Amino acid sequence: MRRSEIRDHLLDTALRLFNQRGYHATGIDLIIAEGGVAKTTLYRHFETKEDLILAALERRDEEDRAAMRAFVEQNASDPVERLLITFDYLETSFNDKQFRGCIFVSAAGEHKDPTNPVFRAAEMHKRLVLAYFEELAHAARFAEPKRIAAEINLLHEGAFAVAQITRIAEPARQAKRMASQLLAAEQHSRLASLTPERGPA
Amino acid sequence: MRRSEIRDHLLDTALRLFNQRGYHATGIDLIIAEGGVAKTTLYRHFETKEDLILAALERRDEEDRAAMRAFVEQNASDPVERLLITFDYLETSFNDKQFRGCIFVSAAGEHKDPTNPVFRAAEMHKRLVLAYFEELAHAARFAEPKRIAAEINLLHEGAFAVAQITRIAEPARQAKRMASQLLAAEQHSRLASLTPERGPA
DNA sequence: AAATAAAGATACAGATCTGTTACTTATTGT
DNA sequence: ACAATAAGTAACAGATCTGTATCTTTATTT
Missing domain, CATH: 1.10.10.60 (Homeodomain-like)
Incomplete structure (x- = not known):
């Protein structure tokens, strides 16, 4: 080698x-x-096992978020559709034969002290994923993009946890249906975006 | 002693x-x-450390489900309200200074093999909690109580996971709002229950 | 090709882990 | 009160853990 x-x-x-x-x-x-x-x-x-864990998590963080971005961009162009398509990316993860739950949640579960560097690496990953959802929710012109992003995030985490135990991919589809329902109810409060040049004033 | x-x-x-x-x-x-x-x-x-873990999880399983049942029965009588009040029970857990995430999810995260007895104890707990949600959804006369229960369950797990990382109780409230929204959209498909004696022959 | 640096092999230190053994002390039930 | 049982004490066995040291071999670089 x-x-x-x-x-x-x-x-x-x-x-x-x-x-x-x-x-x-x-x-x-x-x-x-x-x-x-x-x-x-x-x-x-x-230097230490902890350094190895941290380097591994950092690598996975970058790979995983890049893969999700690529998947989203390749499979949807409509901003709202992009928020929903993140659940299809999740489903591909769940279908991996090696899927055993979110490695960041597990990392935080084994290193529970919030000051522990491993916990903080997991926390950072989740923060960055949430930021991506906010980016998508903002692009979709929802009135409260942070709340929408937090909701999508909570559904992702729920699907992850249920799939970790059941080892089936269905939770991803269920979470997507729930997200679809919730976003549909938010449509009325979206800012005008389809006709940006013909809006009021 | x-x-x-x-x-x-x-x-x-x-x-x-x-x-x-x-x-x-x-x-x-x-x-x-x-x-x-x-x-x-x-x-x-x-006999072994694993036996101790299993006994501890069994005890916690029983205590926790009994506590949730008691909380629900004391704080709501309407069946739909009971489904929603489970999130308030969750919130009390999150507010515990010792909260560090769901111990069953952590147990499954550290014993990832589905044939491992510890994993199966976690799986069993989650199954029983889901069964309780099905019981509540059935009492609320939803047309698809299993689907409703799975949705409530997914929101619970999502709140658990987000709270594990953020260490705040807000995810419980957010999950409750989402559940409220989703259940409201299901109301039209509920079976008649308010007038059980006056229904169609 | 020679010099430099990293990789491999191996043994080891020191700590920690689960679980056991031997023996003494305290508590319980009859 | 007495016999039986369980708890405490303490040492230990054997495995495993992270991390280091020594030394030889291989690969890279100038």
């Missing part, structure tokens, strides 16, 4: 194991065995 | 520590130190 690839490979391996077995239950020895590297190599790339 | 109280006391201590620190991060030595008992005593009451 080329040196420059080792770090990425270790992050891949660690993420897979953290997802499969959890953080405390995944030892360094297992990570290096599965990764096919020596312990000294791992500790040259990451 | 009287013998008959030791088992309960150990379950209390274990539950508190599992909630505060997680399952893998809570060692037997810490449980007996905080519980003020000898290790031999703990192992006379519970």
Whole structure:
């Protein structure tokens, strides 16, 4: 293996194991065995196990949000439709055979102290996802984009949690139907956007 | 301490520590130190750590569902209102200074294999909570009580997950507003129940 | 090609983990 | 009061954990 690839490979391996077995239950020895590297190599790339966890979460955070953005942009152009299509992205995650719940929620569940860096990494990811929903809700010209985004976010989290236990993808579809219903009821309060040049004044 | 109280006391201590620190991060030595008992005593009451976890989860399952039932019955009599008042019960949980997320979701997050007894205990709790929502939705005479119950359940889980990260109680209120909105839209499909004796022959 | 740096292999330190054993002390039921 | 049971104490076994040290081998860079 080329040196420059080792770090990425270790992050891949660690993420897979953290997802499969959890953080405390995944030892360094297992990570290096599965990764096919020596312990000294791992500790040259990451100072501590916590550093490895943080690097893995950061990588997953970026990958995941980029993938969601790409999915949304490729599958919907209407702003309201884009808010709803995020649930289809969620569904693809749930259909992954390796799906075992949201790794950030699990990370926060195993590192419950809000001052713990791992907890804060999970918190940051959720903050950024929420910010993306706000971006979409703003583009859709809802009167209260922050509230709409928080509602979409809560439905996402609910679907995640139910799917974590049931291991089926249906919660994503159910959450989408609920979101659809709620957004329909909000339509009356959306700002005029279809006729921006012909509006009042 | 009287013998008959030791088992309960150990379950209390274990539950508190599992909630505060997680399952893998809570060692037997810490449980007996905080519980003020000898290790031999703990192992006379519970064969293994897993048995202790299972007993703790079973106890919490029963306590929690009984508390929710009691709260609902004391604070609402109208069947639809009862579905909504469950979110107020949730809010009281979130306001607990010791709140760190749903211990059953955390348990499933640390024991991800669906055949693992701890995972299955979490699964069972969620199943029973869902069954209670179905009971309430049925009493409220909704046309599709199972779907309504699943929606309420998804909102509960969403509120739990958001509150786990944000550590505020607002998600409970937001979920309640969303549930209220969704149930209002379902009212037209409810079966006649206010005039049960005057219905069509 | 030689110098430099990283990777591999291996053993180990020191802590912590679950669970057991041996023995003493206290509590309970008859 | 006495016999039986359980609790306390303390040491320990054996495994596993994170992280380090030593040394050899491989790969990269100049």
